[in-house]
Amino acid sequence: MSRIDTTFSALKAQNRKALIPFVTAGFPFANITPELMHGLVEGGADVIELGVPFSDPSADGPVIQKAGDRALALGVGLVQVIAMVKAFRERNKQTPVVLMGYANPIERYDQKHGEGSFVQDASAAGVDGVLVVDYPPEECEEFASTLRANNMDLIFLLAPTSTDERMAQVARVASGYVYYVSLKGVTGAGTLDVGQVEAMLPRIRQHVTVPVGVGFGIRDAETAKAIGKSADAVVIGSRLIQLIENEPYEKVIAVASQFMRTIRKALDA
DSSP states (O other): OOHHHHHHHHHHHTTOOEEEEEEETTOSSTTOHHHHHHHHHHTTOSSEEEEOOOSOOTTOOHHHHHHHHHHHHTTOOHHHHHHHHHHHHTTOSSSOEEEEEOHHHHHHHHHHHOTTHHHHHHHHHTOOEEEETTOOGGGOHHHHHHHHHTTOEEEOEEOTTOOHHHHHHHHHHOOSOEEEEOSSSSTTOSOOOHHHHHHHHHHHHTTOOSOEEEESSOOSHHHHHHHHTTOSEEEEOHHHHHHHTTSOHHHHHHHHHHHHHHHHHHHHO
16 A cells, blocks of 8 residues: 555544645745655644646646745755655655646656656655646556556546546546645635535545545635545645745744644544
């Protein structure tokens, strides 16, 4: 079993839901990410999604775009992100880490370091899953197979507009969990419709056997608790980024960890 499978199985046995924070690697300071990841875990995170900075992040709203731009300006790219995961693994061997990003940095990495280097290096560093926003499932079977052979899961997005056919395509190649985008739009946009999410999840589960996480619009404990009643996991990104973006270095980890505690407490209530 992968670390992601193990984590979700343990949570299910305890009748608990997974808390998955998203942070942009190298934000708000280039060297803070491994310690920030530890702080998120101490606050109750079960899985960490680590955003790979990219100059043209089509699914991300202004908050995460700005975080990515700041990380890029600090010299953080995929090489540095993989090194951050390796540093995190020196003290934490259990918490799954998912790299979330776009095709361009991965393909550029392989161009520079050799075919297949990304998968090999990410696996060696301790990455557990990869979510590539612009990799459609019908073009990913070989990539998914390569990841699985290296103990990593390929995670896909589903949206309110996803058809049954698209869900079936995703189900054929997805592992770990799927990420249901609860809003039509980019990260951090709009207001979450809990009823719409509750209606959509049974449709998704007709096709998908892996756990279903919900994100894009969860901003506080109340919303997380409402979504956690039907989803297997809640994903929080934009609000967490906003909370830490203007904090001084010495306060970032405490602020992030405390926010996780409020969400964890609500999910466990």
